[in-house]
Amino acid sequence: MAKPPGEYDAFMSYSHALDGELAPTLQRELERFAKPWYRMRALRVFRDNASLSANPGLWSSIESALEASRWFVLMASPEAATSPWVAREVAWWLDNRSPDRLLVVVTSGEFAWDEAAQGVDRLRSTAVPPTLIGAFREEPRWVNLRWVRAPEQADRADPRMRECVADIAAAIRGIPKDQVIGEHVRRHRSTMRIARAAVTTMAVLLVLALVAAGIAMVQRDTAIANQLTTTANQLRDADPSLAAQLDVLSNEMHPTPDGYGNLIKGLDLPLGTALPDEAQWADDWSFHSAVWSPDGKLLATAGSNLPGDGQGELMPASGGSVRLWDVDDRARPVLLAPPLPMVSVPSMVWSPDGNTLAALERTPGAWLLRLWDLSDPTRPTALPNPLPIAERPSSAAWSPDGNILVTVEDQSFRLWDVSVPAQPRPLRLVQPPSGFIIQSVHSVVRNQNRLILTTVEGRADSRLAERVRLWDISDPARPSPVGEPLAFTGSVSSAEWSPDGNVLATVEDESFQLWDMSDPAHPVALPQAPEFTDGIDSVSWSPNEHVLATAEGLQVRLWDVTDRAHPVLLSRPLPARASDAVTWSPDGRTLVTEGLAEGVSTGGVRLWNIPATVFAAGDATSVQWSSDGKTLVTRSRYGQVRLWDVSGRSLRVPRGQHLTDSEVNSVAWSPNRPFLATGENGIWRLWDVSDPARPLPLAERSQGSGATNSMKWSPDGNTLALAASGFEEGLQLWDVSDPAHPVPLAQPAAFTSGFLDLEWSPDGNALAVGNSKAGTVQLWDVSSPDHPVPSGLINPNLGIYGMAWSPEGQTLIVNGYDEAHSWDVSDWSRPIPLSQPADFTRAAASVLWSPDGYTLATLDMNRSLRLWDASDWSRPVPLSQPLATKAEHGGMVAWSPDGRTLAVSGRDMLVRLWDMDAETAVRRICSATGNILTPEQWQRYVPQLSYDPPCP
Numbered sequence: 001m002a003k004p005p006g007e008y009d010a011f012m013s014y015s016h017a018l019d020g021e022l023a024p025t026l027q028r029e030l031e032r033f034a035k036p037w038y039r040m041r042a043l044r045v046f047r048d049n050a051s052l053s054a055n056p057g058l059w060s061s062i063e064s065a066l067e068a069s070r071w072f073v074l075m076a077s078p079e080a081a082t083s084p085w086v087a088r089e090v091a092w093w094l095d096n097r098s099p100d101r102l103l104v105v106v107t108s109g110e111f112a113w114d115e116a117a118q119g120v121d122r123l124r125s126t127a128v129p130p131t132l133i134g135a136f137r138e139e140p141r142w143v144n145l146r147w148v149r150a151p152e153q154a155d156r157a158d159p160r161m162r163e164c165v166a167d168i169a170a171a172i173r174g175i176p177k178d179q180v181i182g183e184h185v186r187r188h189r190s191t192m193r194i195a196r197a198a199v200t201t202m203a204v205l206l207v208l209a210l211v212a213a214g215i216a217m218v219q220r221d222t223a224i225a226n227q228l229t230t231t232a233n234q235l236r237d238a239d240p241s242l243a244a245q246l247d248v249l250s251n252e253m254h255p256t257p258d259g260y261g262n263l264i265k266g267l268d269l270p271l272g273t274a275l276p277d278e279a280q281w282a283d284d285w286s287f288h289s290a291v292w293s294p295d296g297k298l299l300a301t302a303g304s305n306l307p308g309d310g311q312g313e314l315m316p317a318s319g320g321s322v323r324l325w326d327v328d329d330r331a332r333p334v335l336l337a338p339p340l341p342m343v344s345v346p347s348m349v350w351s352p353d354g355n356t357l358a359a360l361e362r363t364p365g366a367w368l369l370r371l372w373d374l375s376d377p378t379r380p381t382a383l384p385n386p387l388p389i390a391e392r393p394s395s396a397a398w399s400p401d402g403n404i405l406v407t408v409e410d411q412s413f414r415l416w417d418v419s420v421p422a423q424p425r426p427l428r429l430v431q432p433p434s435g436f437i438i439q440s441v442h443s444v445v446r447n448q449n450r451l452i453l454t455t456v457e458g459r460a461d462s463r464l465a466e467r468v469r470l471w472d473i474s475d476p477a478r479p480s481p482v483g484e485p486l487a488f489t490g491s492v493s494s495a496e497w498s499p500d501g502n503v504l505a506t507v508e509d510e511s512f513q514l515w516d517m518s519d520p521a522h523p524v525a526l527p528q529a530p531e532f533t534d535g536i537d538s539v540s541w542s543p544n545e546h547v548l549a550t551a552e553g554l555q556v557r558l559w560d561v562t563d564r565a566h567p568v569l570l571s572r573p574l575p576a577r578a579s580d581a582v583t584w585s586p587d588g589r590t591l592v593t594e595g596l597a598e599g600v601s602t603g604g605v606r607l608w609n610i611p612a613t614v615f616a617a618g619d620a621t622s623v624q625w626s627s628d629g630k631t632l633v634t635r636s637r638y639g640q641v642r643l644w645d646v647s648g649r650s651l652r653v654p655r656g657q658h659l660t661d662s663e664v665n666s667v668a669w670s671p672n673r674p675f676l677a678t679g680e681n682g683i684w685r686l687w688d689v690s691d692p693a694r695p696l697p698l699a700e701r702s703q704g705s706g707a708t709n710s711m712k713w714s715p716d717g718n719t720l721a722l723a724a725s726g727f728e729e730g731l732q733l734w735d736v737s738d739p740a741h742p743v744p745l746a747q748p749a750a751f752t753s754g755f756l757d758l759e760w761s762p763d764g765n766a767l768a769v770g771n772s773k774a775g776t777v778q779l780w781d782v783s784s785p786d787h788p789v790p791s792g793l794i795n796p797n798l799g800i801y802g803m804a805w806s807p808e809g810q811t812l813i814v815n816g817y818d819e820a821h822s823w824d825v826s827d828w829s830r831p832i833p834l835s836q837p838a839d840f841t842r843a844a845a846s847v848l849w850s851p852d853g854y855t856l857a858t859l860d861m862n863r864s865l866r867l868w869d870a871s872d873w874s875r876p877v878p879l880s881q882p883l884a885t886k887a888e889h890g891g892m893v894a895w896s897p898d899g900r901t902l903a904v905s906g907r908d909m910l911v912r913l914w915d916m917d918a919e920t921a922v923r924r925i926c927s928a929t930g931n932i933l934t935p936e937q938w939q940r941y942v943p944q945l946s947y948d949p950p951c952p
Contacts, residue, residue, distance in 0.1 A: 009070055010070065010172055013080070016332070017329060018107065022145070027047045034180055043172060043173070046065045046069055048062065049332070058334060073105060076104050076107065076142075078126045080127065085326065103143070103171055104140060105145055107145045111127050113139040120135075224253055225249075225250040225254035228253070228941065229250045232250065241271045244925045247266060248922050249942070251263055263918050263922065272929065276333070288345065289303075289583075290592040291583065292585050292586055294350060294353070298354075300322055300324055322348065330585075330607055331931075333607065337380055343362060343363050344363075345361050350398075351421070355374060356373060356402075358371055360389070369386060369387040370383075371383040397453065398418075400444065404418065415428045415473065415476045428477065435459060436459060447520055454470055456468055467487050470485075491509055499542075499544075503564065505541070510535050510536050514526040514564055536550045540583055543584060547588070554576070556591070557569060558570040558610065568616035574608060609927070614912050624668070625895070626669050629647075631643055632644040635667050640664070645692065646913065663681070666679040675688060675717075683702055685701075699741065701744075703724050703732060712760055714785075719745070731748055748780060748788040766782065766828055767779070767780040770800035770802075776800075777794040777795075779791040779792045791828040792825070792830055796833075800816070801846065807853030809825075811823065820858070850895050855899070856870045866883065886908045886910070901913050
């Protein structure tokens with residue numbers, strides 16, 4: 001293969017998973033640094049995604065670029081250190097070039113030098129690939145980019161970024177750093193002088209033409225954007241990933257509230273990308289199964305080359321049927337090596353150490369079990385002596401330690417010793433009870449220190465799969481049945497263990513059942529919701545155990561099974577063909593299915609990115625964030641309180657069990673300490689939630705016979721206000737500066753009836769107390785909490801369903817049943833009603849200010865959420881279209897402390913976390929869908945413009 005035209009000044013090697021967004025930024029800055037205005041770039045830097053055109057010889061192209069490069073720039077990180085591609089690129093450079101021309105840019109992890117050994121410290125240097133250990137003769141100068149936590153931080157205006165770029169550019173150009181910086185400054189000034197002169201000269205000539213052209217372009221872009229939004233809405237059910245990219249393109253061309261709303265809604269939808277078209281390798285290839293490597297960086301896909309010779313027999317074919325993919329960047333999978341030369345592979349399984357792949361191959365006239373050495377996935381090697389299988393096998397299974405492989409053979413199952421994969425040894429052929437045959441084997445799990453194998457048995461006379469049997473294979477020489485088999489009246493199509501080995505999921509004649517396997521000898525059927533039992537073909541557990549995928553006809557559905565007896569549907573169904581190929585990545589963030597196009601199976605493979613922003617929290621009627629934004633508390637309609645970990649990128653999971661067995665009426669977080677207050681009938685409690693998984697009770701106090709309707713902490717966290725109802729209704733203030741010993745301060749008011757709501761002013765000197773039945777809001781001066789004084793009274797003539805102070809404390813919004821009104825409360829003793837646009841008043845049955853005070857979230861009685869620009873409070877401007885929710889009142893919506901995310905709970909039993917930043921939504925859509933908008937689709941949907949996809 002010919003070298004790329006010209007010579008590269010540097011070759012950039014990096015991890016797509018970690019530095020996929022930072023690498024393009026660094027490349028761009030290196031090419032621009034000290035660039036004369038008349039040249040395209042100061043340096044020519046090779047980066048694979050930017051410099052390679054589509055061609056089948058990926059490594060050959062990279063090798064040519066390496067040969068044409070003068071310097072090697074390694075973006076070092078723990079991810080890069082374990083990347084097979086980075087290791088191969090570094091190894092090539094060390095074999096063919098001097099390490100003196102290798103620059104290290106550390107983006108994550110550690111780079112340490114061992115002075116005693118005069119080499120890279122192999123124990124502490126987590127960012128260094130093994131191939132680079134021992135390569136340097138003396139300590140190299142390396143550049144520290146670990147301070148860049150997000151791509152947007154890599155700003156050329158940041159002096160730290162300029163220094164780092166100058167370090168690299170100076171080394172590549174072979175001149176001192178201060179000289180290259182000086183040249184950069186001079187070039188920039190010269191460019192600006194030329195630009196100003198050119199602008200001055202051309203401005204008058206261009207202004208009229210630009211105005212006319214600009215108006216025409218805006219009109220054209222607006223029309224195209226509107227059409228794209230319409231098309232995306234039509235495609236959203238059939239192809240949500242393509243619809244999401246059309247949303248990005250529409251918003252890029254002409255931002256509108258509708259477009260912004262579609263981007264935000266896309267955050268909680270599973271989105272996916274397709275593996276590159278299989279037809280370019282074999283027109284007749286059809287998809288059977290997929291399996292992930294244990295580290296989640298590789299994916300193997302399997303299928304058939306040829307349908308047969310017309311007489312039911314497969315014919316040999318070139319090209320192979322198993323393909324290995326580098327899926328480190330899930331949105332842009334890369335084929336690693338030529339397909340493995342096999343005819344038809346219906347099933348395969350990866351060894352736990354990731355070094356061996358077992359594939360069941362159907363050849364003309366025989367079945368074989370082939371083992372492949374994948375220790376170097378770019379050079380897969382077939383191990384000798386494939387194992388003959390007497391009958392058509394349906395599956396194989398490894399033991400968790402990788403020493404035993406189980407296959408179906410001669411209507412029985414065979415145990416193989418594969419501790420040395422190149423020399424497998426048969427151990428035992430295990431016969432089923434008389435009158436039955438083994439039809440399939442399923443995963444081997446560890447349960448209570450035993451290795452448990454699951455098999456599906458059928459009657460020898462009918463071959464109907466009627467039983468699921470468990471076998472203890474801890475001693476491979478003496479496998480033994482565990483208890484009695486699970487007997488069914490229909491045909492069993494699936495039997496899958498939960499990752500913890502405590503629950504078994506079975507599917508019989510499209511009917512689904514979960515089994516408690518705490519005692520494998522005595523399985524217990526768990527109660528199931530009716531909607532979760534019919535029409536299911538197969539199931540697949542997510543590694544985090546909280547999500548289950550069910551394949552049903554031409555769709556795959558995702559269920560939150562945190563509560564095993566009450567599964568909750570997480571999203572709209574994924575368009576995918578039901579098959580055994582539905583499988584999860586080890587991190588639980590990606591699901592593989594067979595693709596569909598307009599309801600027809602494509603034979604291709606789709607990788608779905610499953611968002612971690614939706615989870616089942618029961619019938620939550622209240623959501624609140626902790627002050628650090630890492631924990632969410634929910635309270636159900638029946639008074640159950642639960643804490644949720646919302647700190648990471650994985651699925652949100654409950655922390656511990658329900659906080660208390662008592663029915664809780666209200667909850668409130670401390671604004672600045674890890675304390676939670678809960679109110680019940682007659683008592684209230686304080687909890688230390690420093691460890692949210694193990695909350696500790698701090699104090700319990702009586703409040704009389706009433707129920708605590710509302711409780712709120714003062715902004716400084718030292719006072720707790722309680723609104724109690726019942727026989728002794730009233731407002732109570734407590735000193736909670738020492739949360740272990742709360743002290744009552746005052747009970748300034750008593751009411752005879754009505755639900756009470758509370759809101760502190762931002763400075764903590766005023767308290768608004770709303771009475772729903774009286775329809776009034778009483779303002780209290782609580783600057784001295786032990787001597788509260790009543791101030792102004794607001795009578796909005798509507799039922800009080802909530803209140804909200806503006807962040808500066810000058811405005812109070814009072815929410816009624818189906819509208820909201822605002823009051824100027826700069827003088828508490830004389831509240832003055834304010835006028836608001838009618839569309840805002842009607843949309844604001846509940847109002848929540850963002851922490852910065854510039855954005856309002858409103859919830860109307862149709863359960864639609866809307867965002868408003870409130871920088872001019874007298875004229876709120878809508879930022880988004882109404883977003884459909886299942887929330888019924890403002891307590892079911894909450895801003896995160898940083899103001900970026902809205903938590904919304906609903907009657908569909910789900911909590912959704914919506915990041916309200918449009919750029920975040922665009923990044924998530926692009927990282928999940930990759931290059932799904934093909935040139936052919938572009939021509940179909942955007943024929944007016946040249947191909948320029950929004951997610952490069």
